[in-house]
Structure formats: structure tokens, C-alpha cells
Amino acid sequence: MKAKPPRRWRMPAxxxxxxxxxxxxxxxxxxxxxxxxxxxxxxxxxxxLPPGGSGAIEQTSVDANEPGxxxxxxxxLFISVWQEPELQREVRVRPDGGISxxxxxxxxVAGKTVEMVTxxxxxxxxxxxxxxxxxxxxxxxxxxxxxxxxxxxxxxxxTLGRYVDVIQALTLAGGLTPxxxxxxxxIRRRTPNGEIVMPFDYGAVRAGRNMExxxxxxxxxxxxxx
Numbered sequence: 001m002k003a004k005p006p007r008r009w010r011m012p013a014x015x016x017x018x019x020x021x022x023x024x025x026x027x028x029x030x031x032x033x034x035x036x037x038x039x040x041x042x043x044x045x046x047x048x049l050p051p052g053g054s055g056a057i058e059q060t061s062v063d064a065n066e067p068g069x070x071x072x073x074x075x076x077l078f079i080s081v082w083q084e085p086e087l088q089r090e091v092r093v094r095p096d097g098g099i100s101x102x103x104x105x106x107x108x109v110a111g112k113t114v115e116m117v118t119x120x121x122x123x124x125x126x127x128x129x130x131x132x133x134x135x136x137x138x139x140x141x142x143x144x145x146x147x148x149x150x151x152x153x154x155x156x157x158x159t160l161g162r163y164v165d166v167i168q169a170l171t172l173a174g175g176l177t178p179x180x181x182x183x184x185x186x187i188r189r190r191t192p193n194g195e196i197v198m199p200f201d202y203g204a205v206r207a208g209r210n211m212e213x214x215x216x217x218x219x220x221x222x223x224x225x226x
Contacts, residue, residue: 069163071109071117072143072219073097081125082133090139103128114138146217148173150225151180165214166200169223176202181226187215188222 071077073095081087091099097110104124109117114136122134141161146169149155153174164172166187176182182202189196200223204210217223 069138070111070113071138072141073110074142075138075144076140076142077109077117078135078137078139079121080135081129082135084129084132087125093143110143144219146219147222148225149222151177152225153177163216165216166223167205167214169217170202170225173223176225184226186224187217188224189218190220 071093073093075093077091077093077099079087079089079091079101087102089101091101093099093109098106098108100106101121104121107117107120107124112120118134118136121136122132125132125134142159144161144163145157145159146164147157148169152170153176155173158169158172160172166185170176180202183204185200185202187198187200189198198213198215200213201210205214
């Protein structure tokens with residue numbers, strides 16, 4: 001009688017119910033590894049910057065009540081004489097640049113600073129009230145408006161309470177579009193003697209050259225980006 005050969009041990013087959021569980025565990029391990037890798041990556045900034053540069057633009061603004069601001073037509077002024085309730089009121093600058101105020105009469109204020117207007121009104125009012133103390137302030141800036149048109153992301157009219165230069169105006173307009181010709185920008189300014197056209201080379205100014213082209217814009221100036 002022949003002896004039976006010994007049986008070899010075999011790993012039992014994984015049941016159909018166990019396989020999905022193992023796959024789920026493997027997927028969780030993969031997801032955990034991806035999360036760990038993402039945590040090690042430094043996120044980048046998505047803040048938009050004006051095309052052609054990567055640095056912030058320094059804002060050299062002038063407040064409407066500081067000596068550097070020149071009053072414009074349509075600005076709203078508040079004028080008061082100390083201890084004289086009847087001489088306290090808001091006054092809108094007329095389109096011709098003038099205002100009217102009791103005891104001072106008609107005053108041409110356009111193109112003048114708050115301090116200059118205060119001195120003029122004080123001198124006139126003191127003819128009737130010798131110890132009068134006059135205060136003038138700009139309540140609302142409506143006259144300082146500039147225009148940016150052409151190949152910028154947000155063209156339009158900008159009414160501001162501060163003076164801006166050309167670079168700052170382009171920033172307010174959202175920067176140049178990819179189709180803009182930054183080397184051929186012009187600033188158009190109307191004067192009593194006709195229109196003045198000033199060139200502006202965006203690339204040169206951003207590189208620190210031709211900085212004299214980065215002029216402070218006057219009310220009514222138009223920046224044209226071809």
C-alpha cells in the first residue's frame with residue numbers, strides 16, 4: 001500500500017467582501033500622502049500686479065485739506081466764522097470757480113488752496129467783524145477728475161480726493177492689457193491756449209528712467225493708452 005503524498009499549505013483566497021475594504025484603506029493612504037505633500041508647499045499670491053512690474057507703487061497722495069490741494073469747480077466747501085452761527089454753511093464751487101459768502105461777497109476760489117481762501121474771506125469779513133476767525137474746509141471733492149482710456153483693464157473717469165501721477169492713474173485703471181503699447185502712452189491736457197500732448201514711456205518709467213514723464217495729473221487730464 002502506497003503512502004499518500006503530504007498536502008501543501010496554500011493561502012486561502014481573499015473573500016469578495018474583504019477586497020473592497022482593502023481598496024478603501026489603500027485609497028485613504030494615498031489621500032493622506034497627497035495632503036501631507038500639499039502642506040509642505042508654500043502657497044503663491046494671486047494678487048494682481050500692473051503688467052510690466054512686480055513691485056508695489058508708492059502712493060504720493062495729497063489730502064484735500066492739505067496745503068498742496070487746489071480747489072476745483074464743483075468741490076463742496078464748509079465755511080464758518082467762530083461764534084457766528086449765521087455765518088456757517090456749505091458752499092458749492094460754481095463752474096466758473098467762484099463762490100458767494102455773506103460779508104465776503106463773490107470769491108474766486110478755483111485754483112487756490114484752503115489756506116489762501118481762508119485768508120481772503122477772513123480779510124473781507126474782518127471789515128465788519130474785526131475779531132472774526134474764519135475756517136474753511138473741503139467737505140467733498142468733486143472737481144478733481146481724470147480720465148484713463150484705451151488698452152487698460154478698467155477705463156473710465158476717476159474722481160479723487162488726492163492728486164495722482166500717471167503711474168498711479170494707470171494702477172487705478174487696473175493696469176495695462178496684454179495688447180497695450182506702453183511705450184506710446186500720451187497725456188492730453190486742455191489749456192486756454194489749446195491742447196497739450198505729453199508722451200509717457202511706461203517701460204522706461206517702471207525701470208527708473210525718464211521719471212520726469214511721470215507728471216502729477218491735473219483735473220481734466222486724459223491718459224490715452226494705445
